[in-house]
Amino acid sequence: MESAAPAAKPKGRLCVICNERRAALKRPKNLQPICRECFYAAFEDEIHRVIVDNNIFKPGERIAIGASGGKGITGYRDDSLETVKRNEIQYGLALKVVSYKDLYGWTMDEIVKLIGLKNNCTFCGVFRRQALDRGAALLKVDKLVTGHNADDIAETVLLNILRGDIARLSRCTSIITGEDGPIPRCKPFKYTYEKEIVMYAYFKKLDYFSTECIYSPNAYRGFAREFIKDLERIRPRGILDIIKSGEDFRISTSTKMPELGTCERCGYISSQKWCKACVLLDGLNRGLPKLGIGRRRELNNSKNANQENGTKNLQSKQCGSLDF
Numbered sequence: 001m002e003s004a005a006p007a008a009k010p011k012g013r014l015c016v017i018c019n020e021r022r023a024a025l026k027r028p029k030n031l032q033p034i035c036r037e038c039f040y041a042a043f044e045d046e047i048h049r050v051i052v053d054n055n056i057f058k059p060g061e062r063i064a065i066g067a068s069g070g071k072g073i074t075g076y077r078d079d080s081l082e083t084v085k086r087n088e089i090q091y092g093l094a095l096k097v098v099s100y101k102d103l104y105g106w107t108m109d110e111i112v113k114l115i116g117l118k119n120n121c122t123f124c125g126v127f128r129r130q131a132l133d134r135g136a137a138l139l140k141v142d143k144l145v146t147g148h149n150a151d152d153i154a155e156t157v158l159l160n161i162l163r164g165d166i167a168r169l170s171r172c173t174s175i176i177t178g179e180d181g182p183i184p185r186c187k188p189f190k191y192t193y194e195k196e197i198v199m200y201a202y203f204k205k206l207d208y209f210s211t212e213c214i215y216s217p218n219a220y221r222g223f224a225r226e227f228i229k230d231l232e233r234i235r236p237r238g239i240l241d242i243i244k245s246g247e248d249f250r251i252s253t254s255t256k257m258p259e260l261g262t263c264e265r266c267g268y269i270s271s272q273k274w275c276k277a278c279v280l281l282d283g284l285n286r287g288l289p290k291l292g293i294g295r296r297r298e299l300n301n302s303k304n305a306n307q308e309n310g311t312k313n314l315q316s317k318q319c320g321s322l323d324f
Contacts (some may be wrong), residue, residue, distance in 0.1 A: 017042070024203075028195040031236055036203055043200050047188055054175050056186045057143070064141040065093070066132045066185075072107040073214060074099040083209035089209060098135040104281055112215055113290040121219040122293050123284075126276045130268060132143055136183045148187045151194040154239045155224045157246035162224070166249075167258070171245040180260055181269045191238060 012022045023033030026040075034042070051057060067084045070246035081097070088095040101107050104127060112120045124254030136144045156172040159165075171177055178185045189197065201208045231238040258271035265278045274282075275293070 025199060028193045028232070029031050029240070030198075030234060033042060039203070040200070043192075043196060047192060050175070050191060051188050056176060061142040062140070064136045064139050064144050065144045066144055068147075068175075068209075072109065074107075074109055079211075080209045083207060086207050094139075096135050096139055096164070098138070099132050100131065103127070103131055103134060104277070106281075106284060108215065111284065111289070114287075115285065117215060119290070119293050120215050121221065123280055124213075124215075125278055126200065130275070130277045133178075133181070133183055133268070138282075141183065144183050144185045146185055146187055147189055147197075149189040149197055150196045150239050150243060151225070153190055153246070154228050155221055156241040157242050158224045158228065159221060160246075169246055169249045173243060191240065191243070 003070070013033050015021050015023045015038050016032050017034055017038040021035035021037065024036045025039060027039065057063065067087070068080055084095065084097075091257055099107075108120065108124055113122050115123065132146070138224050138236050153173060157169065160168045160172055175188075175189075176186050176189050198210060200206075201210075228239060228242070235241070260269055260271055262268065262274035263270040263278055264273050266275060268275045268277065270276070272279075277318060280289075280292035
Protein backbone atom coordinates (compact mmCIF):
# COMPACT_ATOMS: atom_id res chain seq x y z
CA MET A 1 0.00 0.00 0.00
CA GLU A 2 1.30 3.44 -0.93
CA SER A 3 1.55 5.98 1.88
CA ALA A 4 -0.49 9.18 1.55
CA ALA A 5 1.40 12.23 0.36
CA PRO A 6 1.91 14.88 3.10
CA ALA A 7 -0.46 17.82 2.97
CA ALA A 8 0.96 20.78 1.10
CA LYS A 9 2.00 23.63 3.34
CA PRO A 10 0.51 27.04 2.57
CA LYS A 11 2.61 29.28 0.40
CA GLY A 12 4.25 32.31 1.95
CA ARG A 13 5.63 32.88 5.41
CA LEU A 14 4.03 30.84 8.18
CA CYS A 15 2.50 32.23 11.38
CA VAL A 16 5.11 32.19 14.15
CA ILE A 17 2.50 31.04 16.69
CA CYS A 18 0.72 28.11 15.05
CA ASN A 19 3.36 27.41 12.38
CA GLU A 20 0.53 26.07 10.19
CA ARG A 21 -1.39 28.90 8.57
CA ARG A 22 0.02 31.61 6.32
CA ALA A 23 0.80 34.89 8.10
CA ALA A 24 -1.72 37.63 7.27
CA LEU A 25 -0.02 40.55 9.03
CA LYS A 26 2.92 41.71 11.09
CA ARG A 27 1.88 42.73 14.58
CA PRO A 28 2.80 46.41 15.05
CA LYS A 29 3.74 45.72 18.66
CA ASN A 30 6.54 43.23 17.88
CA LEU A 31 6.61 42.82 14.07
CA GLN A 32 5.89 39.08 14.37
CA PRO A 33 4.26 37.53 11.27
CA ILE A 34 0.97 36.07 12.43
CA CYS A 35 -2.20 34.59 10.90
CA ARG A 36 -5.61 36.14 11.48
CA GLU A 37 -6.83 33.41 13.81
CA CYS A 38 -3.78 33.67 16.07
CA PHE A 39 -3.97 37.47 15.95
CA TYR A 40 -7.58 37.39 17.14
CA ALA A 41 -6.67 35.05 20.00
CA ALA A 42 -3.57 37.02 21.03
CA PHE A 43 -5.38 40.38 20.83
CA GLU A 44 -8.32 39.24 22.93
CA ASP A 45 -6.18 37.31 25.43
CA GLU A 46 -3.88 40.29 26.09
CA ILE A 47 -6.80 42.61 26.83
CA HIS A 48 -8.48 39.96 28.98
CA ARG A 49 -5.28 39.54 31.02
CA VAL A 50 -5.05 43.30 31.55
CA ILE A 51 -8.64 43.35 32.85
CA VAL A 52 -8.11 40.39 35.18
CA ASP A 53 -4.62 41.32 36.42
CA ASN A 54 -5.74 44.84 37.32
CA ASN A 55 -9.14 43.87 38.79
CA ILE A 56 -10.81 46.41 36.56
CA PHE A 57 -14.31 44.96 36.95
CA LYS A 58 -16.08 43.31 39.86
CA PRO A 59 -19.10 40.99 39.75
CA GLY A 60 -22.41 42.82 39.59
CA GLU A 61 -21.00 46.17 38.48
CA ARG A 62 -22.91 48.21 35.92
CA ILE A 63 -20.52 49.46 33.21
CA ALA A 64 -20.89 52.27 30.66
CA ILE A 65 -18.79 52.45 27.50
CA GLY A 66 -17.77 55.92 26.37
CA ALA A 67 -18.05 56.34 22.59
CA SER A 68 -17.08 59.43 20.62
CA GLY A 69 -19.99 61.12 18.92
CA GLY A 70 -17.91 63.71 17.15
CA LYS A 71 -17.79 66.45 19.82
CA GLY A 72 -20.54 68.62 18.29
CA ILE A 73 -18.81 69.22 14.94
CA THR A 74 -20.89 69.47 11.77
CA GLY A 75 -20.29 66.59 9.35
CA TYR A 76 -17.70 64.87 11.54
CA ARG A 77 -20.20 64.44 14.36
CA ASP A 78 -22.99 63.27 12.06
CA ASP A 79 -20.97 60.36 10.61
CA SER A 80 -19.57 59.16 13.93
CA LEU A 81 -22.92 59.46 15.70
CA GLU A 82 -24.65 57.38 13.01
CA THR A 83 -22.02 54.66 13.55
CA VAL A 84 -22.68 54.65 17.29
CA LYS A 85 -26.42 54.42 16.66
CA ARG A 86 -25.86 51.37 14.44
CA ASN A 87 -23.70 49.85 17.19
CA GLU A 88 -26.61 50.27 19.60
CA ILE A 89 -28.69 47.95 17.42
CA GLN A 90 -25.86 45.56 16.55
CA TYR A 91 -24.81 44.92 20.16
CA GLY A 92 -28.16 45.43 21.88
CA LEU A 93 -26.80 48.11 24.21
CA ALA A 94 -28.73 51.09 25.52
CA LEU A 95 -27.43 54.39 24.11
CA LYS A 96 -27.50 57.75 25.86
CA VAL A 97 -26.42 60.71 23.73
CA VAL A 98 -25.21 63.86 25.46
CA SER A 99 -24.09 66.91 23.50
CA TYR A 100 -22.02 70.00 24.21
CA LYS A 101 -24.96 72.12 23.07
CA ASP A 102 -27.33 70.57 25.59
CA LEU A 103 -24.82 70.55 28.45
CA TYR A 104 -23.03 73.85 27.89
CA GLY A 105 -25.05 75.84 25.37
CA TRP A 106 -22.22 75.73 22.80
CA THR A 107 -21.19 73.47 19.93
CA MET A 108 -17.52 73.03 19.00
CA ASP A 109 -18.21 74.79 15.69
CA GLU A 110 -19.42 77.85 17.62
CA ILE A 111 -16.44 77.70 19.98
CA VAL A 112 -13.92 77.43 17.14
CA LYS A 113 -15.58 80.35 15.37
CA LEU A 114 -14.97 82.43 18.49
CA ILE A 115 -11.60 81.14 19.73
CA GLY A 116 -9.98 80.03 16.47
CA LEU A 117 -7.99 76.86 15.80
CA LYS A 118 -5.12 77.46 18.20
CA ASN A 119 -6.69 76.69 21.58
CA ASN A 120 -9.91 74.87 20.69
CA CYS A 121 -8.64 71.48 21.91
CA THR A 122 -8.45 72.87 25.47
CA PHE A 123 -12.20 73.48 25.43
CA CYS A 124 -13.02 70.17 23.80
CA GLY A 125 -10.85 68.14 26.17
CA VAL A 126 -12.36 69.69 29.29
CA PHE A 127 -15.95 69.52 28.04
CA ARG A 128 -15.56 65.94 26.75
CA ARG A 129 -14.28 64.63 30.08
CA GLN A 130 -17.13 66.26 31.97
CA ALA A 131 -19.70 65.16 29.38
CA LEU A 132 -18.59 61.55 29.83
CA ASP A 133 -19.08 61.79 33.59
CA ARG A 134 -22.45 63.46 33.24
CA GLY A 135 -23.66 60.87 30.76
CA ALA A 136 -22.47 58.05 33.02
CA ALA A 137 -24.20 59.66 35.99
CA LEU A 138 -27.48 59.74 34.07
CA LEU A 139 -27.13 56.00 33.45
CA LYS A 140 -26.37 55.35 37.14
CA VAL A 141 -23.36 53.15 36.40
CA ASP A 142 -20.52 52.03 38.65
CA LYS A 143 -17.68 52.49 36.17
CA LEU A 144 -16.99 54.10 32.82
CA VAL A 145 -14.83 52.41 30.17
CA THR A 146 -13.01 54.54 27.59
CA GLY A 147 -11.13 53.49 24.46
CA HIS A 148 -7.82 55.12 25.37
CA ASN A 149 -5.08 52.96 23.83
CA ALA A 150 -1.32 52.66 24.23
CA ASP A 151 -0.69 55.42 21.68
CA ASP A 152 -2.94 57.81 23.64
CA ILE A 153 -1.24 57.03 26.95
CA ALA A 154 2.26 57.45 25.49
CA GLU A 155 1.26 60.80 23.96
CA THR A 156 -0.06 62.01 27.32
CA VAL A 157 3.11 60.93 29.16
CA LEU A 158 5.24 62.80 26.63
CA LEU A 159 3.04 65.91 26.77
CA ASN A 160 3.15 66.05 30.57
CA ILE A 161 6.95 65.80 30.49
CA LEU A 162 7.22 68.51 27.83
CA ARG A 163 4.92 70.78 29.84
CA GLY A 164 6.68 70.06 33.11
CA ASP A 165 3.37 68.84 34.54
CA ILE A 166 4.89 66.28 36.90
CA ALA A 167 1.81 66.05 39.12
CA ARG A 168 -0.24 64.57 36.27
CA LEU A 169 2.38 61.93 35.46
CA SER A 170 1.23 59.87 38.43
CA ARG A 171 -2.31 59.77 37.06
CA CYS A 172 -1.96 59.62 33.28
CA THR A 173 -0.63 56.04 33.26
CA SER A 174 -3.14 54.69 35.79
CA ILE A 175 -5.40 52.06 34.28
CA ILE A 176 -8.21 53.16 36.63
CA THR A 177 -8.63 56.87 37.34
CA GLY A 178 -11.18 59.01 39.11
CA GLU A 179 -11.61 56.64 42.04
CA ASP A 180 -11.85 59.71 44.28
CA GLY A 181 -14.59 61.12 42.06
CA PRO A 182 -18.18 60.15 41.27
CA ILE A 183 -17.46 57.44 38.68
CA PRO A 184 -14.09 55.69 38.13
CA ARG A 185 -12.80 55.43 34.54
CA CYS A 186 -11.11 52.32 33.18
CA LYS A 187 -8.74 51.88 30.24
CA PRO A 188 -8.56 48.17 29.28
CA PHE A 189 -6.77 49.12 26.02
CA LYS A 190 -3.91 50.75 27.91
CA TYR A 191 -1.28 48.43 26.41
CA THR A 192 -3.02 47.88 23.06
CA TYR A 193 -1.63 49.62 19.98
CA GLU A 194 -4.03 51.75 17.98
CA LYS A 195 -2.98 50.02 14.75
CA GLU A 196 -3.89 46.64 16.19
CA ILE A 197 -7.32 47.87 17.27
CA VAL A 198 -7.98 49.13 13.73
CA MET A 199 -6.65 45.85 12.23
CA TYR A 200 -8.87 43.78 14.51
CA ALA A 201 -11.95 45.82 13.58
CA TYR A 202 -11.06 45.65 9.88
CA PHE A 203 -10.44 41.89 9.77
CA LYS A 204 -13.54 41.20 11.87
CA LYS A 205 -15.59 43.50 9.61
CA LEU A 206 -16.83 45.48 12.60
CA ASP A 207 -18.82 48.66 11.98
CA TYR A 208 -16.61 51.49 13.22
CA PHE A 209 -15.73 55.11 12.50
CA SER A 210 -12.12 56.25 12.51
CA THR A 211 -10.86 59.63 11.39
CA GLU A 212 -8.96 62.62 12.73
CA CYS A 213 -10.87 65.59 14.11
CA ILE A 214 -11.02 68.37 11.52
CA TYR A 215 -10.02 70.95 14.15
CA SER A 216 -6.98 69.15 15.58
CA PRO A 217 -4.20 69.33 12.90
CA ASN A 218 -2.38 72.12 14.72
CA ALA A 219 -2.95 70.78 18.25
CA TYR A 220 0.12 70.39 20.47
CA ARG A 221 -0.82 66.74 20.99
CA GLY A 222 -0.59 66.24 17.24
CA PHE A 223 3.14 66.99 17.28
CA ALA A 224 3.64 64.48 20.09
CA ARG A 225 1.65 61.93 18.08
CA GLU A 226 3.85 62.38 15.02
CA PHE A 227 6.99 62.05 17.13
CA ILE A 228 5.74 58.78 18.61
CA LYS A 229 4.85 57.44 15.17
CA ASP A 230 8.38 58.20 13.97
CA LEU A 231 9.77 56.49 17.06
CA GLU A 232 7.55 53.46 16.50
CA ARG A 233 8.93 53.00 13.00
CA ILE A 234 12.44 52.76 14.44
CA ARG A 235 11.56 50.82 17.59
CA PRO A 236 8.10 49.20 17.66
CA ARG A 237 8.22 48.77 21.45
CA GLY A 238 8.87 52.50 21.87
CA ILE A 239 5.24 53.15 22.76
CA LEU A 240 5.28 50.61 25.58
CA ASP A 241 8.68 51.91 26.74
CA ILE A 242 7.24 55.43 27.14
CA ILE A 243 4.30 54.06 29.14
CA LYS A 244 6.67 52.08 31.35
CA SER A 245 8.74 55.24 31.94
CA GLY A 246 5.60 57.10 32.99
CA GLU A 247 4.64 54.28 35.36
CA ASP A 248 8.08 54.30 36.97
CA PHE A 249 8.19 58.04 37.66
CA ARG A 250 8.28 58.86 41.33
CA ILE A 251 6.93 62.20 42.50
CA SER A 252 9.00 64.04 45.08
CA THR A 253 7.41 64.48 48.48
CA SER A 254 7.96 68.22 48.05
CA THR A 255 5.64 68.28 45.02
CA LYS A 256 2.32 69.71 46.13
CA MET A 257 -0.62 67.69 44.85
CA PRO A 258 -3.96 69.47 44.34
CA GLU A 259 -6.69 68.85 46.90
CA LEU A 260 -9.95 67.84 45.29
CA GLY A 261 -13.27 69.39 46.21
CA THR A 262 -16.38 70.41 44.28
CA CYS A 263 -17.06 73.34 41.98
CA GLU A 264 -19.05 76.14 43.62
CA ARG A 265 -21.02 76.70 40.43
CA CYS A 266 -21.95 73.25 39.08
CA GLY A 267 -20.95 70.76 41.78
CA TYR A 268 -18.46 68.92 39.56
CA ILE A 269 -15.22 67.64 41.09
CA SER A 270 -12.53 70.35 41.11
CA SER A 271 -9.31 71.40 42.81
CA GLN A 272 -10.33 75.06 42.51
CA LYS A 273 -13.42 77.04 43.49
CA TRP A 274 -14.63 76.68 39.92
CA CYS A 275 -14.06 73.64 37.75
CA LYS A 276 -12.22 74.18 34.50
CA ALA A 277 -15.41 73.79 32.45
CA CYS A 278 -17.14 76.60 34.33
CA VAL A 279 -14.11 78.87 33.95
CA LEU A 280 -14.07 78.23 30.21
CA LEU A 281 -17.83 78.73 29.92
CA ASP A 282 -17.60 82.00 31.80
CA GLY A 283 -15.09 83.27 29.27
CA LEU A 284 -17.18 82.11 26.31
CA ASN A 285 -20.41 83.65 27.58
CA ARG A 286 -18.72 86.97 28.34
CA GLY A 287 -17.05 87.11 24.95
CA LEU A 288 -13.61 86.53 26.51
CA PRO A 289 -12.78 83.00 25.35
CA LYS A 290 -9.09 83.22 26.20
CA LEU A 291 -9.89 83.95 29.85
CA GLY A 292 -10.10 80.26 30.72
CA ILE A 293 -6.77 79.38 29.14
CA GLY A 294 -4.74 82.16 30.74
CA ARG A 295 -2.44 81.93 33.71
CA ARG A 296 -3.89 81.00 37.09
CA ARG A 297 -3.03 84.39 38.60
CA GLU A 298 -4.84 86.18 35.78
CA LEU A 299 -7.86 83.93 36.26
CA ASN A 300 -7.99 84.59 40.01
CA ASN A 301 -7.72 88.34 39.47
CA SER A 302 -10.53 88.17 36.96
CA LYS A 303 -12.72 86.17 39.35
CA ASN A 304 -12.11 88.63 42.18
CA ALA A 305 -13.04 91.51 39.92
CA ASN A 306 -16.24 89.73 38.89
CA GLN A 307 -17.23 89.14 42.50
CA GLU A 308 -16.59 92.77 43.44
CA ASN A 309 -18.70 93.98 40.55
CA GLY A 310 -21.49 91.53 41.36
CA THR A 311 -21.19 89.91 37.95
CA LYS A 312 -23.23 86.79 37.37
CA ASN A 313 -20.60 84.49 35.99
CA LEU A 314 -22.78 81.75 34.56
CA GLN A 315 -25.98 81.90 32.55
CA SER A 316 -28.95 79.58 32.66
CA LYS A 317 -27.78 77.61 29.63
CA GLN A 318 -24.69 76.39 31.43
CA CYS A 319 -24.22 73.10 33.23
CA GLY A 320 -26.55 72.38 36.12
CA SER A 321 -25.64 70.64 39.35
CA LEU A 322 -25.03 66.91 39.59
CA ASP A 323 -26.06 64.50 42.29
CA PHE A 324 -22.85 62.62 43.16
